[in-house]
Amino acid sequence: MDWNEDNVSSWLQDIGIKPEHIQKLKAEEVTGPVLLNINESFLKKLGLGGGQIQLLLCKRDELLPEKSKTIKKKGENREEAKHEVVPSNDVTSPEQPLLSSDLKYLTETSVSLPQSRYRKFNDKDEHFTYIKHAILPPETGIDNLVTPCHEYKSLENACKLEPRKLKIKFANEVIRFACACMNMRANGTIHFGVMDKIKTSYKHGEIIGIPIEDKEIFEEALEYIENCFPTHHSDARKCIKTPKFIPVIDKDRQTQNWIVEVDVVPMVNIVRDKLYGARIPKFNEKTNKVEYEHKAYYKRVGPNTPFITEDELVGFIQALKDLDQKREQEENNQNQAQAHFKEDLERKLLVLLTRGKKYMDNTLRYILVSNRFDQENLQNIKFLTQMNIFCVFDYDPDSKSSGLCHNYKECHAVNLHFLRDYDHRENTVDLIKKLQLFDRTSWIFCNGRSDYSGGESPCDEKTWIKTKKKLLKRAVCVICNEILPKGSFVVIFILTSDVEQPLVDTFHEFYAEMSGHEDIIIISESRENYKIWSSLAQVSCSLDVLEQISVVGMPMSHIDATIQVHLLTSHQDGCLPVSNNGVCFIKSVDIDRINSLEVVCVDQCDETNVNVMGQEQIQNIEQYFYQGGKIDWVNLWLADRNECGEVIKRDAYAEINKMLEDLERSDSLKRSIENINIYHEPGSGGSTVA
Incomplete structure (x- = not known):
């Protein structure tokens, strides 16, 4: 089970564990593998009561893997594994809610698949892509109202339907999810082409994608908004964004698959003081017509989208004012955070x-x-x-x-x-x-x-x-x-x-x-x-x-x-001494071409930025030399400027210096190049003298 502490905390919240216990388990770094192995004594030590322990262990046991009916034979290609199909007489009936037992996907297979992340919410990024078989995080309930909740629909079978039925199926899922988000005042994204069930060899949240021949089918599905929200269709149009089509990268296939995503953004200035009910469309096979369910009110509970019962309705309406205030505050906080955030590039x-x-x-x-x-x-x-x-x-x-x-x-x-x-x-x-x-x-x-x-x-x-x-x-x-x-x-x-x-x-x-x-x-x-x-x-x-x-x-x-x-040194054209005691320029590109010679300029190392270098680096240069490292021009330059200790002169220094002075006083027109040979034992400092 590849859950981290946050995934486990989200699951614990969904099954009804008290917040204070969730914090304790998170502090103990309870990840997916730990969750599968915790026992009653461990939970008692953390202070959980008997009822909470019983609830947690029972729900945990539902996560434990069972032998899948669709496990492929050894050696078969994963793509060729047969998938279990759950028959349905009504192709537009709502998907069954995600049960905790469905979450056993994390232990169904030993294949380690890469993790993926969501497209940026409500962003028109035309270049975003998904990778096939990568895993999105588990479907989520509502954490805060501006952090989007997520719901997955595979459309594994529905994508094969004729266009009219596919359009109704898509509208059915979008309208239900959008109605719940609007009532909860929560941002949300519903993803089509992502595995939502564990009835196959795929993992929950695995990116598969669906083939799309005509994108207009999905775009035109939102035309049902007027009939589904008879009294608030204008609000629904503002909150439900147009479908986004994200390509799925798959090196092994020639055909292009897509993930279709719909964002729902219930801004407080649109939804304030309103309760939204929706008539969900479905296709009647007998009459061959579109029908609409009775008006119902929906909400988000964990990763699911149930309707609000009559017993819950009054209390839900009374809580809307608090939700509106919370939504307004979180929108303001988000705007301020975005205004103040600037990355230190x-x-x-x-x-x-x-x-x-x-x-x-x-x-x-x-x-x-x-x-x-x-x-x-x-x-x-x-x-x-x-x-x-x-x-x-x-x-x-x-x-x-x-x-x-x-x-x-x-x-x-x-x-x-x-x-x-x-x-x-x-x-x-x-x-x-x-x-x-x-x-x-x-x-x-x-x-x-x-x-x-x-x-x-x-x-x-x-x-x-x-x-x-x-x-x-x-x-x-x-x-x-x-x-x-x-x-x-x-x-x-x-x-x-x-x-x-x-x-x-x-x-x-x-x-x-x-x-x-x-x-x-x-x-x-x-x-x-x-x-x-x-x-x-x-x-x-x-x-x-x-x-x-x-x-x-x-x-x-x-x-x-x-x-x-921030450069320690900058390469510039140098100056060379000439016979009349003046100087001439030599370009750095010409120095590069002289492979066999090392050219020392009058202004050698003058471009070194001592302020950037710092005292620690100066000490390292000096220490490296006295520990047997090769001499560097900057070492001598720092010594001349009294930035470090004086370089200890070898015995041959005085003699070589006199030879150079004699050459300088001699007639320079006789030879343009003079050679001085230094005979020395290896390691005795001949290079330093030179």
């Missing part, structure tokens, strides 16, 4: 990029995955030129001539590659040497180049999948497993234009090779682009996790400025 961005440090340095390498940059965004990429980028997976065929690669090359030298270059047969060392992977940034054109005539032309999505997807998988595998050690790099996806499937496939490959989402970041200025992205990426990674690793809605100009402020 700056902090989130830095935590993801630096793994929690206060600054960015060169201890991490970055892999960039991008598509087309427009001209405005290209003006805000300076932060990329300052980062330690190992390689770029670029899906813009024009990148070298007019895109990101073109602008990046103005600051740094790059190696131009294609995916095929990583489909190697030689050993890894030879590949690294051949492609010069650690000499400069590798720019991998994943969908060819428009300016290249060597057989790497851009192609459409379908052709790319046939010809390049395997090469992408190989390239990602080589980089993640053979070239870069795990934990030494971060992968950044920057979504700057329309999201296409190859970009999402790249996410799937990195997610698989890196064994999860750690060290993956998504940056998207456009919220619409991110919605499309997340709906496709959730095949590998849940929406909740995607949100944790995504920075959405932050303009590229803000990202550029934010990262630059």
Whole structure:
């Protein structure tokens, strides 16, 4: 049983356990597996009375699994299992209420299915999708009035009916549920295509979806509102939203299934002081006509929608005033909470990029995955030129001539590659040497180049999948497993234009090779682009996790400025001394091209941001050197500025310094390059002297 503490608490509330006992059980971390094994003595220790213990244990026992009549034979495909069909003479009769015994779905099968989450309530997200066989949370009663309750209807058999009967069946369920939500003043969503019974091999809440040939059948079903709410049809129209059709992703099927959802939003200014009764439509097989049940009043009780009995009616009407006040208060609280909530995107961005440090340095390498940059965004990429980028997976065929690669090359030298270059047969060392992977940034054109005539032309999505997807998988595998050690790099996806499937496939490959989402970041200025992205990426990674690793809605100009402020050093053009005691500029792109030399500039390390670095980092640099680590230019620079202790000079320092001074005084026109050889024992400090 995969319930967490909140699921158990909701179930305990539905069966009538007192709130104080529910809190005790939650505090003891009673989850689904614990619930199946608790006994009377445990409950007595928590202070439950005999009646409450008896109620809880009896209802719990109903959850225990029984041998299902539809368990498939060993080795059969799950999709091919026969499902038990419950016959019904009236195809539009209401579904039987969900019984506690039905909740045994959580133990019916040992197959672990992914959890899913709901579409955002009353949101017009055209890009939201569900994954087939994922599990939605258990159907819910009313927690608070603005948090929607949920009800599921599989329509497993009804979806095969002729259009007229299907329309009536859909209206039957929607009207009943909506009437109850309006009377309870509670938001709610009814889902069609989600398993609501445990009469089959499916789990309760499992996303299956239904085939839909004509969406108008479901949209036109709401035309029954006028006849179902004869005195309040205007209110019902305002509260019952139009059906939303959410596609169900299923890699194994060619046909498209859908989840149909209807939101009910009973705003207090619409429902105040009103009790709603509805005449539920049903189809009469004998007369072949639509008939309407007698007017009835409905409510929500746990996950069910029963009608209000005559004995309950007076008390229910008297309680409406309190419900209206509560609804109004919760609407106001929700509006205030939404107005005050602003995610700290700056902090989130830095935590993801630096793994929690206060600054960015060169201890991490970055892999960039991008598509087309427009001209405005290209003006805000300076932060990329300052980062330690190992390689770029670029899906813009024009990148070298007019895109990101073109602008990046103005600051740094790059190696131009294609995916095929990583489909190697030689050993890894030879590949690294051949492609010069650690000499400069590798720019991998994943969908060819428009300016290249060597057989790497851009192609459409379908052709790319046939010809390049395997090469992408190989390239990602080589980089993640053979070239870069795990934990030494971060992968950044920057979504700057329309999201296409190859970009999402790249996410799937990195997610698989890196064994999860750690060290993956998504940056998207456009919220619409991110919605499309997340709906496709959730095949590998849940929406909740995607949100944790995504920075959405932050303009590229803000990202550029934010990262630059927190860089430990910024790469700029340097100054070299010349013979007339002046200086000349050397561009960083030219320094990158000199692989065999390390160029020391007059202003070396002057771009280091000491304020960002902090005293702790300075001490770490100094400590690392004196514990035997390699000397770094910044180590000497900090010593010259008295930011750390003076670097201890080796015995050969004075002699080498005199040699350099003599060379400086000599005629510089004789030779443009001078060599000084230092002979030393390994580990004796020769590199430090140099």
